[in-house]
Structure formats: C-alpha cells, structure tokens
Amino acid sequence: MRIIFMGAGALACPALRNLLEQKRDEVVAVVTQPDRPGGRRLHLKACPVRSFMEAHSGIPVLVSENASTPDMVARLRELKPDLMIVADFGQFLKRAVLEISPRGMINIHPSLLPKYRGAAPIQWAIANGDLETGVSILYVTERMDAGDLILQERAPIRDEATTATLEPLLAELGATLLMRALDDIRAGRVRAVPQDETKVVLAPKLSKEDGRVDWPMAASAIRNRVRAFQPWPGSFCEVPEGSGHLLKLLDVRVEKRAGEPGMVLECGTDGPLVACGEHSLRLVEVQPEGKKPMAGAAFLCGHKLMPGSRLG
Numbered sequence: 001m002r003i004i005f006m007g008a009g010a011l012a013c014p015a016l017r018n019l020l021e022q023k024r025d026e027v028v029a030v031v032t033q034p035d036r037p038g039g040r041r042l043h044l045k046a047c048p049v050r051s052f053m054e055a056h057s058g059i060p061v062l063v064s065e066n067a068s069t070p071d072m073v074a075r076l077r078e079l080k081p082d083l084m085i086v087a088d089f090g091q092f093l094k095r096a097v098l099e100i101s102p103r104g105m106i107n108i109h110p111s112l113l114p115k116y117r118g119a120a121p122i123q124w125a126i127a128n129g130d131l132e133t134g135v136s137i138l139y140v141t142e143r144m145d146a147g148d149l150i151l152q153e154r155a156p157i158r159d160e161a162t163t164a165t166l167e168p169l170l171a172e173l174g175a176t177l178l179m180r181a182l183d184d185i186r187a188g189r190v191r192a193v194p195q196d197e198t199k200v201v202l203a204p205k206l207s208k209e210d211g212r213v214d215w216p217m218a219a220s221a222i223r224n225r226v227r228a229f230q231p232w233p234g235s236f237c238e239v240p241e242g243s244g245h246l247l248k249l250l251d252v253r254v255e256k257r258a259g260e261p262g263m264v265l266e267c268g269t270d271g272p273l274v275a276c277g278e279h280s281l282r283l284v285e286v287q288p289e290g291k292k293p294m295a296g297a298a299f300l301c302g303h304k305l306m307p308g309s310r311l312g
Contacts, residue, residue, distance in 0.1 A: 001025045001082040001103070001186065006067065008033040008047040009088035011167060014175035015108055016049065019085075020056060025182065028079045029060045031067055033090060049088075068094040076100050083185065086140060087174065090119075095142055103185060105140040108174040110167070111203065112152060113138060114195040117145035118203035122163050122170065125203075126228035129220070132156050133166075135174040137181040139192060148192035150181050162230040206233055213237040215262035215311065218278035219254045226252050237262075238312030239288075239305065247311075250293055251285035264309040271296015274311055 003025050005016055019027055030053055035044040053061045064072050067089075073096045076084075084105040086093065098105050111121035113136040118124075125133040134154040139147035155173055157166065184190045211233035213222060226235040226249050239247040241262065259265045259275030266273040271283045283296040288303075299305075 001182070002028050002080060004029050004031060004076060004079060004081040004084045004101070006031040006084065006086040006089045006091075006093075007049045008090050010048040011110060011171045011174065012049050012087035012089070012108070013052045014171045015085070015087050015178045016052060018175045018179055020059075022179065024179075024186075025083075027059055028081060029062055029076070031062045031064060031072075031076070031089075034063050034065055067091055068097050070096075073097060073100065083182075085178070092144070093140065098140055098142065106150065106178075106181065106185075107138055107140045107145070107147070108178055109136045109138060109145055110134075110170040110174065112136060112154065113145060113149060114197065114200040116201055116203040119205035121203040122167055123203070123206060123228045126157060126161060126163060126166065127225045129224045130157055133170070135170055135177050137174075137177055138195075146195060148194050150184070150190055150192050151177050153177055160227075162227045164230050208233045211235050213249065213311075215274065216277040219276040219281045220279070222276055222281060223252050223254055226250070239303070241310040241312035243312070246289045247299075248287040248289075249281075249283060249285075250287055253282040253284055255280050255282055262310050262312070264305060264307055264311065266307055267300050267305060269297050272300060272305055 003019065005019060005027055007016060019025065030049065032049045033047045035046050037044060050061065053059065062075065076097065077100055081101040083103040084101045086105060087108040109121065111125060112134040116124055132154050134152055136152045137150045139150065141147040153173060155170060211229050213235055229235050235249045236246045239245055255273060257265055257273060257280040259280065261275055261277050263275045264272050265275055265280055273280050273282050285293060286296055286299050287293045288299065
C-alpha cells in the first residue's frame with residue numbers, strides 16, 4: 001500500500017521505524033509539526049519525528065502547522081495514498097483529510113479505548129492509579145479517538161512507572177500492533193468493533209497547574225501524580241508556603257503518619273516527611289528551582305526547613 005504517515009512526538013517514531021524497515025508498504029510522505037522553542041534558552045527544536053526522518057532523505061517530509069488547510073489537502077491528494085496513519089501528531093484533522101485515502105486513516109492511541117480519549121492518556125492512567133493500560137489501533141473519525149477499534153493489546157503499569165518510562169514501552173507495543181493491523185488491512189481481515197460509549201473516560205491535555213501539589217489529597221494519590229507528570233508538567237510546591245520558591249518532587253514514598261496537610265512532620269536522613277489528607281509523603285528526591293536534582297536529605301542541608309513548617 002501507498003502510505004502517508006502523520007506524526008510528531010516520540011510515541012510515533014517506533015511505528016515509523018517499523019514501516020520503513022519492513023518495507024511491506026511504501027511510505028510516500030511523512031507529515032509532521034514545525035520546529036518549536038525548547039530547552040531553557042527556548043531555541044528552536046525539531047520534533048522527534050522530524051529528527052528521525054533526517055536519516056531518510058528519500059522520503060518527502062511535509063511540515064505543517066495545520067494539515068487540514070486546502071493547500072495541504074491538495075498536496076496529500078496528489079500523493080494518492082491507499083491508507084494514512086496518524087500517531088502522536090497533535091493536530092485535529094478535518095473531514096477533508098480523513099477522506100483522502102480509499103482505505104481511510106488509522107491511529108495508534110496509547111490507551112485501552114474507550115478509556116482515556118484525549119491528549120494525555122498515559123499521564124491520566126498513571127495519575128488515577130490504574131494497574132494496566134495498553135494500545136489501541138482504530139479508524140480515525142471527526143470525533144476525537146471515537147472510531148471503530150481494529151486491534152488492542154494490554155500492558156501492565158508497574159508501581160514504579162512514570163510517564164517517561166511507560167511511554168517508550170507503549171510506543172514499541174504500538175509499533176508491533178501497527179504491523180499486525182496493516183497485515184489485516186491488506187488481507188481484508190479487519191473486523192472493526194464500535195466503541196462502547198457508556199465506558200468513555202476523557203484524558204484532557206495537561207496544563208502547568210496540574211502539577212501543583214494539593215496536600216489535602218491522599219498521599220498515594222499525590223505519589224501517582226508525581227509519577228504521572230514526569231517529565232511534564234512535573235509536580236511542585238512552594239517551600240515554605242507563600243515564599244514563591246518552587247520545589248519539584250521527583251521521587252516520593254508513602255508513609256503512615258498523620259498530620260495537617262502540607263505540614264512538615266519530620267526532617268530526617270531520608271528527607272522531609274510531609275502530611276497529606278491521608279498518610280504522609282517522604283520527599284526522597286527533589287529539585288529546587290534553578291538547581292539540579294538532589295536527595296531530600298541533601299535539600300535539608302541547605303534549606304531551613306523544620307518540623308511544623310508548611311509547604312504551599
């Protein structure tokens with residue numbers, strides 16, 4: 001089949017790699033996002049898919065802020081794709097794009113749909129304390145992540161998993177699952193299944209404020225969010241309350257001590273112990289604003305944080 005691949009983020013790269021290496025189909029173009037400011041100095045940086053394609057100069061790479069414009073739709077039609085694939089692209093695609101290829105468009109989505117439709121499925125699965133997630137291959141429709149399911153496969157969420165560690169595993173699973181789906185499409189074996197609309201759970205895009213620690217939450221729930229929001233937006237609080245100095249939490253441990261939420265209960269050799277709505281959190285590894293990550297105990301050596309202090 002002639003295939004157009006649309007992707008931008010790291011989740012898309014293993015699938016694109018498999019497509020190019022296995023050579024069962026012809027990738028006639030890759031559509032991706034423009035360079036964005038990144039890093040502390042906000043220099044322009046290519047997205048992972050565009051960086052990946054630097055080693056594949058024979059394939060056209062089309063960069064577009066909006067792949068649904070009439071000009072872009074016309075360019076894509078000229079390529080006469082049989083099928084289009086989208087993964088971690090970050091754009092809402094209009095009907096004109098979806099109707100270009102006779103075999104439609106399929107998507108690699110890192111959740112067990114209809115659970116976690118939206119922009120941040122991996123993050124919200126971890127934040128909500130789920131024990132498993134997975135990958136879905138589905139047909140793309142005008143409704144976000146609502147198309148019929150082609151294939152699904154489950155994957156465990158281990159207790160120590162963060163978004164940074166789980167995403168690459170799901171990316172590889174998605175790449176493998178995509179190859180199976182393409183085999184089925186070529187052979188006419190696809191029996192797509194509609195999603196159960198009564199079981200829809202949304203996974204909205206994260207904002208910086210999602211990372212602000214809410215101490216009245218249970219310690220286990222805060223720990224899940226610390227894991228989920230790595231690397232972005234991170235989990236952070238003010239030290240001490242009202243100071244405006246932010247402290248990022250990188251690794252925390254739940255302990256069965258009680259106290260007023262946000263109050264420092266102990267400043268021990270393992271780092272500060274902070275009371276939550278239920279139980280408490282030991283701050284094992286932290287990162288003060290503008291500094292490198294450090295152990296919680298090392299943080300105490302350079303900061304006047306005492307039992308009875310409050311974190312914002």
